[in-house]
Every structure is written in C-alpha cells, then in structure tokens.
Amino acid sequence: MATIGASTKPGTLQPADAGRPSRRRRRWGIGQILLTALLIGFTALFLYPLVWLVSASLKPGSQVFDNSLIPKTWQWSNYADVWDQLPLLHWIFNSVVIAILAAGLVAVSSSVVAFGFAYFRFPARNLLFGLVLGTMMLPGSVTMIPTYLIWKQTGLLGSWVPMFGANLFGSAFYIFLQRQFYLGLPRELFEAARIDGASYWGMFWRIAMPLSIPSFVIVFLFEFQASWNNFQGALIYLNGGSLNNFTAPLGIAYAMTKYSPTNGGQGDYQYVMVASLLVTIPMLLLFSLGQRYFIEGVATQGRKG
Amino acid sequence: MALTTVRSSAGGKRREESAGPLTPKRYDRREAIAGYLFISPWIIGFLIFTLGTMIYSLAISFSHLNLATNLMRPAGTSNYQRLLEDPKIAASLGNTLFYAVLAVPLEICFALFLASLLNRVRRGAGFFRTVYYLPKMTPAVATAAIFLLLLNGNTGAINQFLRFFGIAGPQWLVDPAWVKPSIVMMTLWGVSGTMVIFLAALKNVPRELYEVASLDGAGPVRQFFSITVPMISGAIFFNVIILTIAAFQVFDQAYLLFWRDTSNASPEASLFYAVYLFQQAFQQFNFGFAAAMAWLLFVILMILTAIQVKVGNRFVYYEGDR
Numbered sequence: 001m002a003t004i005g006a007s008t009k010p011g012t013l014q015p016a017d018a019g020r021p022s023r024r025r026r027r028w029g030i031g032q033i034l035l036t037a038l039l040i041g042f043t044a045l046f047l048y049p050l051v052w053l054v055s056a057s058l059k060p061g062s063q064v065f066d067n068s069l070i071p072k073t074w075q076w077s078n079y080a081d082v083w084d085q086l087p088l089l090h091w092i093f094n095s096v097v098i099a100i101l102a103a104g105l106v107a108v109s110s111s112v113v114a115f116g117f118a119y120f121r122f123p124a125r126n127l128l129f130g131l132v133l134g135t136m137m138l139p140g141s142v143t144m145i146p147t148y149l150i151w152k153q154t155g156l157l158g159s160w161v162p163m164f165g166a167n168l169f170g171s172a173f174y175i176f177l178q179r180q181f182y183l184g185l186p187r188e189l190f191e192a193a194r195i196d197g198a199s200y201w202g203m204f205w206r207i208a209m210p211l212s213i214p215s216f217v218i219v220f221l222f223e224f225q226a227s228w229n230n231f232q233g234a235l236i237y238l239n240g241g242s243l244n245n246f247t248a249p250l251g252i253a254y255a256m257t258k259y260s261p262t263n264g265g266q267g268d269y270q271y272v273m274v275a276s277l278l279v280t281i282p283m284l285l286l287f288s289l290g291q292r293y294f295i296e297g298v299a300t301q302g303r304k305g
Numbered sequence: 306m307a308l309t310t311v312r313s314s315a316g317g318k319r320r321e322e323s324a325g326p327l328t329p330k331r332y333d334r335r336e337a338i339a340g341y342l343f344i345s346p347w348i349i350g351f352l353i354f355t356l357g358t359m360i361y362s363l364a365i366s367f368s369h370l371n372l373a374t375n376l377m378r379p380a381g382t383s384n385y386q387r388l389l390e391d392p393k394i395a396a397s398l399g400n401t402l403f404y405a406v407l408a409v410p411l412e413i414c415f416a417l418f419l420a421s422l423l424n425r426v427r428r429g430a431g432f433f434r435t436v437y438y439l440p441k442m443t444p445a446v447a448t449a450a451i452f453l454l455l456l457n458g459n460t461g462a463i464n465q466f467l468r469f470f471g472i473a474g475p476q477w478l479v480d481p482a483w484v485k486p487s488i489v490m491m492t493l494w495g496v497s498g499t500m501v502i503f504l505a506a507l508k509n510v511p512r513e514l515y516e517v518a519s520l521d522g523a524g525p526v527r528q529f530f531s532i533t534v535p536m537i538s539g540a541i542f543f544n545v546i547i548l549t550i551a552a553f554q555v556f557d558q559a560y561l562l563f564w565r566d567t568s569n570a571s572p573e574a575s576l577f578y579a580v581y582l583f584q585q586a587f588q589q590f591n592f593g594f595a596a597a598m599a600w601l602l603f604v605i606l607m608i609l610t611a612i613q614v615k616v617g618n619r620f621v622y623y624e625g626d627r
Binding site: 032035036038039042043046047048049050052053056064065066067109112113115116117119120121122123125128131132135137138139140141142143144145146147148149150152153166168169170175200204225228229231232235236248249252253256257260269272273276277279280283284286287291294295298299301302 | 332333336337338339340341342343344346347348349350351353354355357358359361362365370375419422423425426427428429433434435436437438439440442443444445446447448449450451452453454455457460461462465494497498501502503504505506540543544547550553554556557560561565566568579582583586587592595596599600602603606610
C-alpha cells in the first residue's frame with residue numbers, strides 16, 4: 001500500500017508527538033540531550049570526508065596529504081587551473097547531457113507503461129506485471145555482457161547511446177512506482193474524460209501525466225543521480241574512446257591515476273579533489289532542491305518489499 | 306497472451322460490462338489493445354534487454370566468442386569447467402562472500418541504530434537526516450578519491466585519528482586483512498539509503514504498543530527487541546535481500562581503489578567477483594568464460610535469496626494489506 005504523495009508526507013518525518021502527554025515531557029531531560037549529542041557526533045563522522053574534500057581541494061599538491069582541515073596555504077588557483085589540467089568541462093557537459101537523456105527517457109517511458117498497467121484491463125496483465133517485478137531481481141552482471149554485444153551489433157558502440165538507450169523501454173522499479181501513483185487516482189476522473197470524448201492517449205497525456213508530476217520527479221531525480229554516478233557503464237562503453245568523450249566519473253578515475261603519487265603519477269592530487277568536489281556539488285544541490293522526492297523514493301523502495 | 310476471451314462486440318456498451326467485478330474474463334477489445342500498446346515499450350525492452358540478453362548470455366557461456374568476427378564456436382561445458390579449475394574464481398568468490406558477511410550485518414545494524422536515534426530525537430531529526438544522506442548523494446568515484454587518501458596507511462586521516470588514541474592503524478589498502486574492512490567502511494559511510502527505509506518503517510509502528518509495553522514495565526531495550534524489531538521485520542528482510550545482492554556485485558569501490566591501474570598492492574585480497582568478471586569480459590575478452598561466471602553468480606544469488614525468503618517467512622510480520 002504505497003500511495004505516493006497522498007498518504008505519506010516525506011517533508012514531515014519528525015516524530016509527531018504533539019498529542020503526547022506528560023510522561024514524554026519528563027524524558028526531555030538527560031535522554032534527549034544524550035541523543036542529540038550522539039546525533040551530532042555522527043554528523044561529524046558523516047560530514048568529515050566531505051569537509052576534508054573541500055579543504056584538500058584548496059591546498060597545494062604538497063599539502064593535500066597533511067590532513068589539516070584548514071589549509072596552511074589557500075591555493076584558490078586550483079579552481080582555475082583544473083580546467084587546463086583536465087578536460088573537466090567536457091566531462092561535466094557529457095555527464096549532464098547523458099543524465100538528462102537517461103532520466104527523461106526513463107521517466108516518460110516508465111510513465112506510459114505504468115499507466116498501461118494501472119488503468120487498462122487486458123488479458124495476462126497481472127502475469128506481465130509480475131514479470132516486471134521479477135526483472136528487478138535480475139543482477140546486472142548477467143545482462144552486462146550480452147547487452148554490450150547487442151550494442152556492438154547495432155554499431156552504436158563508441159557513441160553515448162548505450163549509456164541511456166535501454167531507458168527508452170522503461171525500468172522495473174520506476175514502472176512499479178509510477179503505477180502505484182496512478183492507482184491512487186480516482187478512476188472516475190478517467191471515465192468522465194472518456195465520456196467527454198478523450199482518447200486513451202489524451203487521458204494519459206492530459207490527465208494522468210500532469211497529475212503524476214510528483215512521481216515523475218522522483219523517477220527523474222533517481223535516474224539522474226544513477227546516471228551521474230554510473231562508473232561501470234562508462235568504463236565499458238567510453239573508456240576506449242577519446243578523453244573528451246568521457247563522463248565525469250570515468251574522467252575522475254583517469255585523473256586519480258594520472259595524479260596519484262603512488263604509481264609514478266604527478267602527485268597533483270588536489271586537481272582530483274577539485275574535480276571530485278565539482279561533480280559532487282550538483283548532486284548536493286539536486287538533493288537540497290528535491291530532498292522530499294529522494295526520501296520518498298527510497299522509502300517506497302522499502303515498502304514494496 | 307490469448308485474446309480469445311475478448312468480447313468481439315465493439316459497441317457502445319462495452320465499458321459497463323467490462324467494468325463489473327463479476328466479469329473478470331471479459332475484456333473490452335479496444336481497451337485491451339490500448340493497454341498492450343501502452344505497455345509495449347516495456348514488452349519490447351523485456352524481449353531484447355532481459356529475455357534476449359539472458360538467452361544470449363546462456364548461449365555465449367557455452368561457446369567461444371570471437372569478438373572480431375562475432376562468430377560463436379561451440380565450447381560445450383568447457384567454460385563452466387574452467388570455473389572449477391581457475392583458482393581465482395574460488396578466491397574472488399571467497400573475498401566477495403567475506404565482504405558480504407561483514408558488510409550486510411553491519412549495514413543493517415548501523416542503519417537501524419541511526420534510524421532509531423532519528424525516530425526518537427524530538428528536535429532536529431530533519432536536519433540530521435539531511436546531513437546523513439549527503440554521503441549517499443556523493444558519486445562513488447568522488448567517495449573513492451576521498452577514501453583513497455583517508456585510508457592511506459601512513460598519511461591518512463583515519464590512522465592519524467587512531468594514533469591520537471595511541472592505536473597504530475593498519476595499512477588499510479595494502480594489508481590483505483584490511484582490504485575488505487576498508488571497503489565496508491566506505492559502504493557504511495553511505496548507509497543512509499537503508500536508514501531512510503528503516504525510518505519509514507519505524508514511523509509506521511503504532512505508538513500505543515510502546516505505551517502499553519512501558520506500562521507493563523518494559524525498558525527501552527526490551528521494547529526495541531520485542532516491539533520494534535518484529536514490527537519492522539518486513540523492512541529488515543527487504544534490506545537484507547537488497548544489500549546481499551548489492552554486496553555480491555560490489556564493483557565501483559573495489560575497482561577504483563585497487564584495480565584502476567597496475568599499482569595494486571594486494572591483488573589477491575582485493576579481487577572481488579564482479580571485478581574479475583569485468584576483467585575477464587572487457588580486458589581479456591573471454592566473453593564465454595565471463596558469461597559462465599555471470600550465470601554462476603546468478604545461481605548463487607538465486608539460492609541465497611531463496612534461503613533468505615524461506616528463513617524470512619518464519620520471522621517476518623506482515624501487516625494485513627499486502
């Protein structure tokens with residue numbers, strides 16, 4: 001029973017003890033203080049690597065390894081030089097384009113399929129939907145090799161298409177998520193539109209789609225993040241090609257090797273830090289804008305289990 | 306997909322008849338066709354990228370594939386025999402299993418612990434949840450770039466911190482014994498996805514249960530194990546399955562920390578199954594062998610999941626409506 005949007009309010013996850021009487025108030029003392037202290041401790045633990053990243057990105061190469069959170073020398077020029085050191089602008093641009101295509105395609109295609117499963121009645125519908133859920137259990141490594149060979153046969157290897165092409169056909173979890181949303185819409189809405197002469201496509205496009213913006217956004221954000229993170233895919237499909245054609249994760253992996261001092265690299269690891277920070281920031285922005293959608297999406301994952 | 310039960314009349318009254326719950330086998334023909342059209346993207350995708358790839362993969366695993374000519378030469382079961390003969394298969398499976406046994410319980414406990422804290426704190430839960438979620442938003446490659454230095458045995462911040470307490474930290478990324486704990490640590494840093502699932506489950510536990518229990522004199526620990534754990538057993542079960550599947554396919558962190566270049570200081574301990582599979586397929590181009598590896602992994606995961614489901618069904622409490 002996961003009706004998105006209506007039944008759950010992700011923005012209000014704080015304990016709702018408004019109606020709790022005195023017994024609770026007594027515990028406001030030492031227990032809550034200890035609890036808060038513990039949570040602050042974990043905050044430090046979770047934030048430390050990110051703060052460290054910001055700090056390291058501002059140091060000269062020789063100080064990156066000194067672990068002081070405040071750089072002895074503030075080398076702001078790292079942020080200017082990194083663009084000459086690495087084709088970072090290309091990588092970020094490539095990643096953005098691929099992520100938008102991947103997310104847009106999968107959000108639209110999953111919506112269409114989900115509406116098919118939610119509204120229409122046809123033979124073998126439940127069987128097919130069971131199959132949709134079943135594909136979620138399939139480990140990616142089983143299909144990885146033949147998928148590569150399929151793309152090879154289409155002659156699209158070397159292009160970006162393998163990075164998002166399969167998204168044209170919807171994705172199981174997103175179909176599940178969108179379908180849950182459509183099932184929450186009153187059927188009368190569509191019956192009324194039918195009587196008014198709307199086509200099936202019109203029902204989807206003019207009624208279901210506009211109403212399902214929240215679940216659409218969840219799918220888009222999830223896939224955007226997944227695509228932005230996609231290292232293995234880039235390693236398989238883009239690694240052999242030109243450096244300018246890399247995505248950001250593949251590019252940073254390349255930079256890690258180039259600048260890592262341990263194996264004869266140049267040791268200017270601060271550029272890896274700058275690049276890492278610059279690909280992390282868009283994700284943090286995305287999260288700050290769409291936090292409730294991310295949380296809602298993850299929570300839905302759990303509820304389906 | 307037999308359309309034989311579809312009513313042939315395409316008249317105006319089809320809607321009413323198919324809408325009734327008492328006529329489950331009667332379908333409006335136009336509606337059914339429209340339904341199939343709507344789900345057709347998924348059907349095509351399923352036929353190509355799921356069913357197609359699975360059959361293809363099975364065929365490859367029984368052949369030698371020449372990548373240049375795309376010709377498959379039958380290989381019988383030789384690829385599968387190699388699974389038994391290649392010592393790296395057993396080694397990488399062992400590493401992966403070791404990692405999974407270490408990572409999954411720790412992830413479950415840590416995530417549940419954090420979620421319980423967040424569920425109990427009266428102020429700032431939203432703030433803490435946001436902060437805890439940030440590592441989850443950090444791309445794997447950035448995480449690896451950061452931890453590569455944090456985990457450095459000589460200059461890394463983690464050992465510096467340990468030294469503060471008089472502990473000589475290990476050579477995390479060199480010492481074979483500490484390779485897996487290193488990756489577990491990175492995984493735990495991004496545990497917030499699991500935490501959010503637990504948090505959502507905790508919100509659904511009726512508060513009355515705790516009130517009754519505390520009236521009966523049950524302390525917080527007793528309440529946790531007698532009420533919380535049984536009531537969210539469904540979420541625990543789900544997370545265990547998902548995290549196990551993920552642990553067996555761990556790739557990004559292992560590859561980025563150890564296999565990115567040729568400087569790997571502990572190649573035996575850091576060879577995870579997914580890494581070896583990737584190497585065999587895309588660096589050695591032994592597609593037949595790699596496909597056989599993929600099927601072995603698939604079978605192992607199927608068996609593991611089946612065991613988990615069987616065990617889980619004895620313990621999991623389901624609320625009525627599923």
